[in-house]
Amino acid sequence: MCAPPSASAAPAARIAGLRAELDALLKRHRAAAASSPPPSPAADHASDPAPPLPGAEVLTPIGAYHRVITRLPAHSAHGAVRLDALLGAGVPRPLFRGQPGRAAGFDARRALLLDTETTGLAGGTGTYAFLVGLAFFVGDEFQVHQLLMRDHGEEAALLSDLAALLPQFDTLVTYNGKAFDVPLLEARFCLARREVDLRRPAHLDLLFPARRLWRGRTENCRLATLEREICGFERTGDVPGAEIPGIYFEYLRNRNPARLARVLDHNRYDLLSLAALLVRVLGLVRDPRRAAGAGAEDLVRIARLYAEDGDLRAARTMLEEAACFGGGACRTAALEQLGDACRRLGDGAGAAAAWEALLAEPHAAPPPEVFLRLARHHLAEPGGAAAAVRCLQEGVTRARDLETRARLERALARAERRAR
């Protein structure tokens, strides 16, 4: 502190002395992260000549990077889904929530599917997108372009080509890109001192509708799960996402492309599944009644998307249908939402009908609002006080906690005064 520690005298020895301590600190975090497996010596000093990376080097005025282009006929299928189903398809408004006016202009030929592979999930300026996967239609082809930096020095060239490509598209399609890929690329562009507005194109992040549609119905809402469950595609020999940063770090050290090639495969699969999932989501949300395999539960979930977007009429139509065909929990959910949609549309009678139907369901556990609103509806009608009292009495007997019961009892007391 005052006297200089002998750091400057023998830094190498000092550093050697601290090695044990730093190791101890790091060990904890390695254990916590558990995602960078200790590299095997064999992998480090691989003697067999590995097959070279697919693709080719791209030279730009500011340096080189590596690119792998895969061309597929536009009509090819991914799992059970034909990719060219996208061409000519429109995007229903609810999918562009928060970006009004975007839906009208959607053109699949001007959509860019994007998925990055990164050196970590933590975010922050020290996380690199070492592989930027892009997919788009060109003529009668669906092309996958994978931009890879083989070392950190190639990032600038990669980003400059990416920046040049972006203005050709007006919609970005990603899976969790709003929270992850786009902020990450924004940071990369900023660090490379490039002004690129990634918020200019419309952004269709499929994670949001996927959660609305399938949460609780599939094991989880990861892309790999949905491609299997929803798109009927089965991956083989995939690298787990958690291993990817470690594989890249290993490649930086030993230049062995074998495992990195599998990361390229993983990323390409992700892009194709993203395309296939987009086909499914568009089909379902645009017209759930005609989508293959769609049921009442899909209707209820899609109705919610429309309702959140403010299109209550579309929601009401779907919910009426779902209430009609669905059974059990699906029917009660539909009725509850239907009542709400009708109320917000000013259709008091419709709402009351939905709520009455809901209360008639044997296993329904309606929230207290249903009783209160229904009672209010009755009270507004001439001579409806008795019905309101009956409704609230029902609510009191079905209340499942003391607070709710007290609230309903207060309303009941008021209704009873009115009835007298």
Place this chain on the structure above:
Amino acid sequence: MSRGAAPIESALERVLGRKGEEVITAVRRVPARAARFADWPAGLPETLVAAYRARGIERPFVHQALAWEHVAAGRHAVTVTPTASGKTLCYNVPVLARCLADPSTRALYLFPTKALAQDQVAELQEVIDRLGAPIKTWTYDGDTPDDARRAIRAQGNIVVTNPDMLHQGILPHHTKWAKLFQNLRYVVIDELHTYRGVFGSHVANVVRRLKRICRFHGSDPVFVCSSATIANPAELASRLVEEPVALVDDNGAPSGEKVLVFLNPPVINRELGIRRSYLTTARSIAAEFLKREVPTIVFATSRLNVEVLSKYLKEEFERRPHDAGMIRGYRGGYLPNTRREIEQGLRRGDILGVVTTNALELGIDIGALGACVLAGYPGTVASTWQQAGRAGRRAGVSAAVFVAKSEPLDQFMVTHPEYFFSKPPEAGLVNPDNLLIRVAHVKCAAFELPIRDGERFGGDDLPEILKYLQEERILHPADGRWHWNQEVYPADTVSLRSVANENFVIMDQTRQNQVLAEVDYASAPATVYEDAIYLCESEIYHVKRLDYAQRRAYVARVDADYYTDAITGTAVKVLEVDGAAEVAGGASAEGEGGADLPSPRPSPAAAGEGEGARAEGKGGAHIPPPRPSPAAAGEGEGAGADGDVAGATAPVAVAEHGDVHVAWRVSGFKKIKFATRENVGFGTVNLPDQEMQTTACWWILRAGALAGLPWTRAEVLDGVVGIAYAMQHIAPLLLMCDVRDLERCVGDRGATWFAKADRESRGRYAFAAADGQPAGLTLETLPRFEPTLFLYDNYPGGIGLSPELFARRDLLLAATRAAVAACGCAEGCPSCVGPVVEMGLSAKAAALAILERLVGAVASPPRVETAS
């Protein structure tokens, strides 16, 4: 004072008139000081002046105007004035003026705690509201909701945060904060004096990173700092900012009269050197003020004491139901809402008395209090003035009473008040180039922005550090830059305030496992072991279970009449010797100024230039060049220390310093009764060892120091343990650090045995390792008996104390000898070698005999300037 001076004067009269009890060693009246004003600087916007006038500030104080001059000229500045002297205006005025002139202006305010930051925004917002200008101020900390964060990044003119958040939340995401960094004109660092030691060394590195990021975004902000009174504010500021910083210390703020009283609890057992408990005394002093409804703050030196004292005072003052809440405890570890509520209660006057740690020492607005009781010396002169300053604001009399503990440093201060009053406050010391700290921040810096070849980040050895990090696969060189090459987010693994950043959470089983409080990682083993008594808000909890892996302690409320105190054991192993010197013994102790107490620290500039010279031994003793390993050299000497070789030629001792490995363990605990503080039982603790590598200074006692002493080895060792106790407590006087920044250990240089307290609380000697130690060997049959006394930096990697201690080793020995010799007790007491019940009957005599041999009986006693 709103409640008038009369009750304070009458309470003081009672305190000073307590007959035959405490010894009052000093009463100083610091006279009231009138305000000195300056004119508003010419360049200030009219609206700003008007806004301040509307708040009742007609004209600025002289220091405020001077600060403006520096900052307006683009010079970094640090303002040093006491509590409540209008420091905030020094930085708010330039920042607001600039914001008014250029709405794109951004400023970053750093406060050491969240509470201070929130306090500050509230005040700043009031001024801005009066200005009616669209200047946006926000706090950005862990509590800021996600949706607010985006707005703050894009629009916040003044972002108020803390160094931890800057380190973990802002710098690693600097691209999201591009607007802030591109337009950053001012960085305000308030409470600068808190950034010293480990925390300060970390913060200096965070500032390095901040400046790096500013350069990237093209800004070059002016640093505007403010500090409580310390010896070297400008030096500390320039070490943090690594550029020259102008000093503003001409305080123009008025203050009321202040009475300072030093008080020593009476000796109640002369043989044992036992004084009446300072806690009991502090409690009755506080009661004098509280009885008269004088708002009073009591500072205790530990969290435990906060709980004990507030419990006592609650019992006394909250007898009637409607009195509940009149007395509150306040310390780190309380949940934020509880703390906010207490601060408000103090401001509004709902709370009459608060017992706190130094958590309330900083500028949190708690209103004007009338009296302050310091239960124990806060550790530094600077803290003492700062804490005393919490009583009394601008007008009226206020009182501060320091009640001494029986520990050596307290006793020294209370019996030598002239020393205290003549001594300038300590210097704030930092070591930004502590290797462990610096390496941590090199990692964070590389994460934020790849490090270019040839870039500087602290000392010259950056290339070696980068290479090391490459070998460790943490960084990857490419294209002349060093890139972050890991998945983890390095800032998450670096805590600015402690060794590890994982806190232990304390959960209350009696309240459905609600989170009760938190304990930091380092102190958890000694506070929340199973069966420990944990005190929080004066409630007593029993630790039922400690889940070490999950960092959780489960407690239940109990009624207990005791608390627990951990018994710890330490083993130290030498890794590398950086310097060694023989202790010359009696003959050389007459050396120039050998036994003098440290004179006030030399001026910062001189200290900087003189570093080489100081390291070579300022005490005047000759230091031979380091030998590879004196201990190893000693192995062949046969006979051992107890032989009759203690002639004039036998070496007395060897002092060394260097790197050590420390293993520390909580082996058990004592149960101590609340009222009587008597020992009522023991328990065992099974927890993993805590380990660290740090720097130490140590003394190997040779035959010349021990031979022929009329005691058994065990008794001699008691003496050595006693010396270690005294040395650890005296060292802060020389180093100007806190007692807790150092730790001590007595054992063998070869790490075969260590002295540690056991169940009987009497020195027993644990053999550290099976290797090399024949079974059945006891202390008395050891072939070679050369006890070694270690003092080490209580922080991994060291914070620079040990080399300084080595440089001043002669002074330390002389001061220790003087303190032990001057103590009036018979056989050892907490004020010299430690309490006799723990140290053994002969400890003091043995300690003194050994110290005589180390220093020489002829050394003059410490010279203390008598009052002038």
